[in-house]
Amino acid sequence: GDSTRAAMLSSARSRLGRLSLASALAATAGYGWSSSVREDAVAPHEGEAEARRRAVASTSSASTSLREDGESLLVLARAVKNIIVDVSGSLGSSVSGRVAQVLTALSSRPALVDAMLSSNDEQLVRWLLDQLDKPAECAERRGAEVVLAQMLAAPSSARLLLSHSDLFPCLLDHVVRNEFSDISGALKVASGAIVLGSPSSPQVVRSVLDVLLESQVGKHQGSSLSHICCWALSCWAKQEDSRPTLLGLGALGAISEVLGRGPSLEDEDRALLLGAAFDLLSHQTGRLGEDETKNLLTPIIHNGAHAVANLDEDLLACAINCLASLLETGAILGDEMAKEVDSIALLLKLVSKTFFIEADLCKDSLRAALARFLRASASRGGKVRVVDEEIWIPRLMSWLFCSSKPRKFVKHGERGDSSDRVRLSSLEAVAALMGASDEGFGVRVAREWLAHFGLALCEHHEREAAKYERGGATIGMLEERVREARDAVAELLSACRNATITAVHPPKLPKGVEEVNNANLPEAYAAAAARVDEAMAVIAAAKVMSALGDLLSDDRASQEWFLKSGALGMLHKITSAQQQAGEAGGDAVQLSTGTDGALSRLLAILSVHGRYKEEIGSSTYEGWLQRLSGSANCRIRSNAERALLNSRSKPSGSGKCLEVRDGVHLLVPGAEHHLRLVESCNSGLVGRECGIEADIVFVHGLNGGPFSSWRPGTEKKAKAEGKQSVWPQLWLAKTNPNLRLLSLEYKTKVFDYEGAQHSFRELTSEMLKKLSAAGVGQRPVIFVTHSMGGLMVKEMMMQGAEKDDEMTDKSIQDIVKNTKGVVFYSTPHHGSWLASASWNLLYIRGLKDIVDVLRPGPYLEELNEFFKTFCKAQHVPVLSFSESTQTHLMGPSIVKAEIVPAESAYPGFGEFHMVESDHIGVCKPLSNEDPSYLKVERFIKTALNP
Numbered sequence: 020g021d022s023t024r025a026a027m028l029s030s031a032r033s034r035l036g037r038l039s040l041a042s043a044l045a046a047t048a049g050y051g052w053s054s055s056v057r058e059d060a061v062a063p064h065e066g067e068a069e070a071r072r073r074a075v076a077s078t079s080s081a082s083t084s085l086r087e088d089g090e091s092l093l094v095l096a097r098a099v100k101n102i103i104v105d106v107s108g109s110l111g112s113s114v115s116g117r118v119a120q121v122l123t124a125l126s127s128r129p130a131l132v133d134a135m136l137s138s139n140d141e142q143l144v145r146w147l148l149d150q151l152d153k154p155a156e157c158a159e160r161r162g163a164e165v166v167l168a169q170m171l172a173a174p175s176s177a178r179l180l181l182s183h184s185d186l187f188p189c190l191l192d193h194v195v196r197n198e199f200s201d202i203s204g205a206l207k208v209a210s211g212a213i214v215l216g217s218p219s220s221p222q223v224v225r226s227v228l229d230v231l232l233e234s235q236v237g238k239h240q241g242s243s244l245s246h247i248c249c250w251a252l253s254c255w256a257k258q259e260d261s262r263p264t265l266l267g268l269g270a271l272g273a274i275s276e277v278l279g280r281g282p283s284l285e286d287e288d289r290a291l292l293l294g295a296a297f298d299l300l301s302h303q304t305g306r307l308g309e310d311e312t313k314n315l316l317t318p319i320i321h322n323g324a325h326a327v328a329n330l331d332e333d334l335l336a337c338a339i340n341c342l343a344s345l346l347e348t349g350a351i352l353g354d355e356m357a358k359e360v361d362s363i364a365l366l367l368k369l370v371s372k373t374f375f376i377e378a379d380l381c382k383d384s385l386r387a388a389l390a391r392f393l394r395a396s397a398s399r400g401g402k403v404r405v406v407d408e409e410i411w412i413p414r415l416m417s418w419l420f421c422s423s424k425p426r427k428f429v430k431h432g433e434r435g436d437s438s439d440r441v442r443l444s445s446l447e448a449v450a451a452l453m454g455a456s457d458e459g460f461g462v463r464v465a466r467e468w469l470a471h472f473g474l475a476l477c478e479h480h481e482r483e484a485a486k487y488e489r490g491g492a493t494i495g496m497l498e499e500r501v502r503e504a505r506d507a508v509a510e511l512l513s514a515c516r517n518a519t520i521t522a523v524h525p526p527k528l529p530k531g532v533e534e535v536n537n538a539n540l541p542e543a544y545a546a547a548a549a550r551v552d553e554a555m556a557v558i559a560a561a562k563v564m565s566a567l568g569d570l571l572s573d574d575r576a577s578q579e580w581f582l583k584s585g586a587l588g589m590l591h592k593i594t595s596a597q598q599q600a601g602e603a604g605g606d607a608v609q610l611s612t613g614t615d616g617a618l619s620r621l622l623a624i625l626s627v628h629g630r631y632k633e634e635i636g637s638s639t640y641e642g643w644l645q646r647l648s649g650s651a652n653c654r655i656r657s658n659a660e661r662a663l664l665n666s667r668s669k670p671s672g673s674g675k676c677l678e679v680r681d682g683v684h685l686l687v688p689g690a691e692h693h694l695r696l697v698e699s700c701n702s703g704l705v706g707r708e709c710g711i712e713a714d715i716v717f718v719h720g721l722n723g724g725p726f727s728s729w730r731p732g733t734e735k736k737a738k739a740e741g742k743q744s745v746w747p748q749l750w751l752a753k754t755n756p757n758l759r760l761l762s763l764e765y766k767t768k769v770f771d772y773e774g775a776q777h778s779f780r781e782l783t784s785e786m787l788k789k790l791s792a793a794g795v796g797q798r799p800v801i802f803v804t805h806s807m808g809g810l811m812v813k814e815m816m817m818q819g820a821e822k823d824d825e826m827t828d829k830s831i832q833d834i835v836k837n838t839k840g841v842v843f844y845s846t847p848h849h850g851s852w853l854a855s856a857s858w859n860l861l862y863i864r865g866l867k868d869i870v871d872v873l874r875p876g877p878y879l880e881e882l883n884e885f886f887k888t889f890c891k892a893q894h895v896p897v898l899s900f901s902e903s904t905q906t907h908l909m910g911p912s913i914v915k916a917e918i919v920p921a922e923s924a925y926p927g928f929g930e931f932h933m934v935e936s937d938h939i940g941v942c943k944p945l946s947n948e949d950p951s952y953l954k955v956e957r958f959i960k961t962a963l964n965p
Contacts, residue, residue, distance in 0.1 A: 168201035174212040203243040215254035228273045249291040256298035278318035293337035300344035312350040316359045332385045339388035346395035364405045390444035397451035416471035419445035423584040453592045465592035473508040504566035511559035518552040564617035572681040619658035626665035627678045636666030653726045660688035671703045678792040684725045686760035687752045712757040713799040720806025725762035732943035750947040783814040796833035801840040805942040809846025813886045840962035843899040844942035849923040850875030897929030898958045906937040
């Protein structure tokens with residue numbers, strides 16, 4: 020009918036219009052991009068249909084601006100794509116070729132390519148792939164190859180293209196069938212920027228393996244093809260859902276065969292195949308057979324040697340990772356594979372000699388691989404001996420400490436190793452070495468860790484000290500601490516080496532010593548030597564931990580470095596050894612006591628770090644700390660209790676948490692109110708409702724100590740600080756158990772050979788901050804001081820009373836406001852003649868800033884005048900005592916003098932008493948009936964209840 024014919028005619032005209040438009044677009048756009056001479060429009064032929072004439076005219080008039088107008092290009096791209104989608108099946112060869120020219124031009128613009136692929140891209144990709152099946156001389160195929168190659172050259176469009184599961188097999192098939200192709204080069208370039216998705220089918224994997232095994236590596240096309248296949252295997256091996264397919268099709272066997280081809284394989288492709296093998300081995304369930312392992316080991320070792328010879332660290336890292344995976348899975352057998360094990364050991368020696376002759380300059384990837392290999396070797400428990408621990412353990416420690424170092428510690432121009440992969444691999448390797456089945460070996464590794472960290476920390480502090488002018492009080496103290504730490508570290512390393520030699524090669528009887536029947540002298544001699552070496556190592560380790568405690572005490576960044584490097588694992592290993600030593604009894608108990616003090620202090624210092632509180636308070640350490648909290652040693656008992664309290668303390672609503680820091684000791688560690696205080700602060704009650712009536716803070720003087728200064732007068736001074744009982748705990752705590760008794764500790768060495776001093780004001784400021792962190796100031800405070808400790812408390816009051824709100828913390832001001840009384844034992848309020856005597860260099864040869872404070876002068880008078888005004892304004896009572904007998908100046912010598920005379924011990928206000936004692940014993944009552952003690956007890960009661 021007429022209507023049917025009209026519809027058919029309209030459809031034909033519409034189709035003809037679209038075909039004409041496609042031809043016009045192709046011709047015009049192709050001319051516009053290819054012509055470098057003419058830019059004027061081409062006139063349409065006479066007699067064309069009206070629709071085609073309009074299309075050609077409009078397109079031609081815009082051709083000169085298409086190159087500059089991005090939006091016009093995008094419109095053109097969309098139009099071409101729609102034409103291809105609608106009528107691609109009916110396009111003639113000439114039109115199709117011209118459309119390919121348009122796509123070639125458009126594909127050079129990455130933004131346009133992304134737009135073209137953003138929607139309906141399945142049809143576009145399918146059309147392009149269909150063109151590849153056409154004869155090589157076809158314009159459509161040539162255009163499609165160029166289009167795909169250009170699209171693959173841009174990472175964004177390459178990702179979009181390769182996201183189609185059937186694209187890669189088609190491209191691979193095209194590359195295989197065509198010796199030279201733009202697509203092969205483009206795929207090789209794309210492999211450096213993108214990761215393939217999972218293979219569409221097992222057949223694709225089989226094709227890649229077949230091509231890889233059969234490709235001619237020597238040819239240009241074969242090289243690209245091999246790289247593409249290696250890249251595909253490397254990508255697929257990283258994906259969990261692809262690994263079973265690869266393993267099921269024998270990918271490991273194919274990889275070992277290809278790796279064994281020799282030097283014709285590119286190093287980049289070797290690294291890809293070794294990486295694929297590593298991923299497959301790392302996730303394989305079950306162990307490889309002996310023959311399969313040997314077939315894989317040989318090319319891996321050869322490629323590792325090839326990497327060493329060519330200084331290719333990336334390739335070497337891949338080979339070492341594969342060896343580590345084989346060790347971890349137990350595929351490498353010591354006895355059955357002796358030849359291969361010897362080859363691995365030789366490879367490691369080559370690595371050591373090649374990369375670590377003058378300095379440790381290897382890349383992070385190689386460091387991480389070697390650390391993983393060391394961990395795998397340690398996990399085998401000595402069944403496969405391929406590592407020389409004497410060479411590699413120090414390097415492992417160095418990598419660990421370098422990669423854990425805080426950024427602020429890395430100086431300008433120094434290599435900053437911030438790779439977490441290196442740190443974690445090294446940390447795991449050290450943990451595996453310390454957890455070795457040979458307990459003695461694990462402890463030696465822990466001690467070496469301790470020594471090498473001590474060296475690293477000393478080097479850091481030496482660099483920091485070099486930035487400042489020598490001679491300052493703070494720098495002098497730091498330098499002295501670093502010297503002490505270095506001496507202790509050297510002693511520990513020597514002890515560790517001796518212990519290792521004794522363990523590996525037991526000593527023999529000296530020449531001339533005759534054997535005695537049934538005496539087992541060789542065994543007894545070796546056992547005695549081992550015990551001596553162990554004792555020396557224990558003593559040296561305690562010294563290093565004590566020195567580290569001094570260096571880490573107030574340095575949060577160094578503490579974080581210490582923890583991040585695995586300090587808790589090391590301390591746990593040493594703690595376990597100490598527990599076993601304590602259970603053994605005998606001399607080991609005495610040795611363990613010295614180590615317990617250093618260990619407990621370190622844990623107390625580290626327990627203020629939020630991320631590690633849970634681990635310190637866990638069962639790993641809790642039982643040991645609970646045992647130490649009942650120690651007869653006051654210092655150990657205090658440190659253990661501080662560690663437990665800090666580990667349980669949590670930030671309150673204000674973001675702060677209670678911290679009993681290093682330098683603040685608990686004189687009654689077992690008191691229940693300590694834990695109630697922590698619970699109160701955790702709940703945001705700011706220390707209220709914990710049953711503590713007041714804080715009594717004891718501050719010692721020069722050459723005093725937090726425990727030794729407060730022992731009863733009837734108890735002779737013990738050799739080690741902390742072994743004494745203290746009268747505040749013996750008497751004051753029993754009289755009023757609701758008092759929290761704290762004792763401050765600060766370094767006050769007076770002899771020059773013992774070290775320099777902190778600035779007095781700086782030291783006082785630090786003590787104020789520590790008291791504030793411990794919650795002092797939240798309730799009434801009474802200070803009990805001896806000698807220079809009294810001047811420090813007066814300086815605290817002056818600093819806390821400063822009116823600069825921006826400079827003075829409110830919690831520090833609270834300490835001043837809540838001070839209810841001060842007790843002075845022989846405090847030189849007006850100075851001491853000894854500090855200014857002309858002959859004092861014989862006694863105090865290294866007087867620094869702190870001792871200068873003791874000289875009579877304007878500072879002391881100004882300080883005393885301030886304190887007098889302060890006490891009057893705040894109604895703070897004062898109780899002062901003065902010595903009445905002379906003190907031996909240099910031990911039990913005939914030289915005696917009155918160090919603080921009564922006129923200096925009396926501040927000019929408050930209650931004052933003379934005590935029948937010298938300067939050292941004035942603060943040590945003989946009993947709870949001693950008037951000097953009873954006056955203090957009564958003073959505290961009156962001050963708290965005026």
